[in-house]
Amino acid sequence: MHYSHQPKFPEGFMWGASSAAWQVEGATEEGGRSISAIDLNSKTKKPFADNSIAADHYHHFKEDVALMAECGFTSYRFSLAWPRIIPASDGKVNEEGVAFYNALIDELVANGIEPIVTLYHYDMPLWVEEELGGWKSRKTIAAFEQYARVCFERFGDRVKYWLSINEQNMQIAYGDWLGVSKGCHDWFRDQWRINHIINLCHATAVNLCHELVPGGKIGPVPGMVPIYPETCRPMDQIAAMNAEEFTEKIWNDTYAYGEYSDFVKRYWKNNDIDPGIEPGDEQLMKSAKIDFFAINCYRSNTAKWAPADAKEHPYELNKTGNKGELVFPVVPGAYQLVYNPYVEYTDWDWEIDPISIRYVMRYMWDHYRLPLMITENGFGAHEHKDSEGKVHDQYRIDFLRENIYQLGLAIEDGCEIIGYNPWSFTDLLSTGNGIEKRYGFVYVDTTDDELNEAQDRGEIPACRRIKKDSFYWYSKLIKSNGAEW
Numbered sequence: 001m002h003y004s005h006q007p008k009f010p011e012g013f014m015w016g017a018s019s020a021a022w023q024v025e026g027a028t029e030e031g032g033r034s035i036s037a038i039d040l041n042s043k044t045k046k047p048f049a050d051n052s053i054a055a056d057h058y059h060h061f062k063e064d065v066a067l068m069a070e071c072g073f074t075s076y077r078f079s080l081a082w083p084r085i086i087p088a089s090d091g092k093v094n095e096e097g098v099a100f101y102n103a104l105i106d107e108l109v110a111n112g113i114e115p116i117v118t119l120y121h122y123d124m125p126l127w128v129e130e131e132l133g134g135w136k137s138r139k140t141i142a143a144f145e146q147y148a149r150v151c152f153e154r155f156g157d158r159v160k161y162w163l164s165i166n167e168q169n170m171q172i173a174y175g176d177w178l179g180v181s182k183g184c185h186d187w188f189r190d191q192w193r194i195n196h197i198i199n200l201c202h203a204t205a206v207n208l209c210h211e212l213v214p215g216g217k218i219g220p221v222p223g224m225v226p227i228y229p230e231t232c233r234p235m236d237q238i239a240a241m242n243a244e245e246f247t248e249k250i251w252n253d254t255y256a257y258g259e260y261s262d263f264v265k266r267y268w269k270n271n272d273i274d275p276g277i278e279p280g281d282e283q284l285m286k287s288a289k290i291d292f293f294a295i296n297c298y299r300s301n302t303a304k305w306a307p308a309d310a311k312e313h314p315y316e317l318n319k320t321g322n323k324g325e326l327v328f329p330v331v332p333g334a335y336q337l338v339y340n341p342y343v344e345y346t347d348w349d350w351e352i353d354p355i356s357i358r359y360v361m362r363y364m365w366d367h368y369r370l371p372l373m374i375t376e377n378g379f380g381a382h383e384h385k386d387s388e389g390k391v392h393d394q395y396r397i398d399f400l401r402e403n404i405y406q407l408g409l410a411i412e413d414g415c416e417i418i419g420y421n422p423w424s425f426t427d428l429l430s431t432g433n434g435i436e437k438r439y440g441f442v443y444v445d446t447t448d449d450e451l452n453e454a455q456d457r458g459e460i461p462a463c464r465r466i467k468k469d470s471f472y473w474y475s476k477l478i479k480s481n482g483a484e485w
């Protein structure tokens with residue numbers, strides 16, 4: 001990559017990294033936490049380890065925060081586990097869970113690190129799913145409201161940046177991967193009722209945050225994958241727009257404007273879909289004014305037109321990390337995704353496309369004029385220690401440097417961007433490939449086999465932390481506010 005110049009980052013820019021409770025904490029049966037639906041989902045990804053131990057952050061959090069401070073972090077984005085805070089349907093607050101997060105937040109604040117907290121990152125308590133019906137039931141809205149209220153009341157004195165729900169768009173667009181479509185008989189239609197209920201939870205949380213957290217700001221966390229048209233054939237452009245609507249734009253419009261777009265309303269009508277909107281819902285959505293967009297952006301996609309008689313095909317993700325296994329979806333009459341010959345791919349067939357982050361920032365700023373922060377971006381790889389016990393991840397440094405460069409260009413383009421929190425600080429559990437798919441600046445010295453065996457013995461491995469080359473590189477970069485890279 002040729003860098004024409006070095007972009008400048010604003011004073012106070014939040015440099016950090018990101019994680020999610022179920023992927024980093026472990027201790028799923030400790031400290032009063034109850035079982036989550038995602039715990040069961042993670043057990044279906046064998047031979048990869050499930051989330052019982054993950055990076056064992058629950059026991060290593062002080063060491064982890066000390067490493068963040070050493071690296072020079074000014075922010076850290078993480079999530080709270082709903083089943084750790086409200087473990088059962090009696091709604092009682094688990095004080096041990098609150099104490100854990102209080103200790104983590106205090107440690108961050110003491111080290112000058114701004115906590116950026118996600119309320120929901122996929123770990124629905126099993127009691128919500130089994131006793132209330134999960135996202136399929138409107139009863140979940142009141143349960144989520146109670147949970148959000150507890151979080152704002154207990155942590156809002158120190159946490160000012162809140163994120164509502166992680167990647168609602170991806171949870172709906174790719175419903176089976178994280179188990180959201182479980183138990184649905186007509187996912188094609190059910191997804192919109194589920195989506196509506198999640199929207200009401202999001203809106204409730206936004207309003208509650210503004211009511212309960214002095215100076216609190218809150219935003220959604222869409223997973224953004226810009227869609228390029230495969231060619232300049234006009235129908236490929238429409239295909240790219242369709243793909244963008246069905247995977248991202250429908251959600252972003254709803255968050256920003258507090259109402260459903262004409263595009264989605266028309267789609268529901270044409271397909272005989274009833275999203276289950278009840279009196280009062282639209283007023284609630286309209287009243288919820290977000291303060292910013294938090295954005296997860298790793299890659300781009302490319303689309304071409306798929307005629308109405310094309311053969312439908314679902315998205316088949318690469319589930320092993322052996323290149324070439326991913327199969328792109330075909331949505332007849334709307335779009336199909338295809339390989340992009342202009343970019344390289346990771347071992348999981350994700351496009352390596354740093355320019356996509358500049359595109360996403362420009363796109364979001366132009367459409368919504370709300371401050372933006374990156375809450376995920378990163379490079380998943382198979383990784384091992386060398387003979388001296390070191391981890392050399394030059395590919396990650398290259399990837400992050402180019403992404404940060406493009407982010408800087410987006411700032412120069414006029415976008416208001418307030419922080420960069422890539423995925424992830426330590427290695428942690430991936431959504432489907434255990435700890436084999438690593439993203440961290442800090443290596444967690446264990447493997448899926450070791451985690452599985454330790455779990456069978458009822459033990460926890462040491463999970464020693466080893467700073468990768470990217471840790472030292474990132475540290476220099478953030479301590480110089482992006483000047484030394």
Ligand code: BG6
Pocket residue numbers: 020023166167170223296376380423429430431432437
């Ligand atoms: C994001 C999710 O979409 O991607 C994270 O918010 C996830 O939870 C991350 O871990 C990376 O995906 P994966 O499948 O490589 O873990």
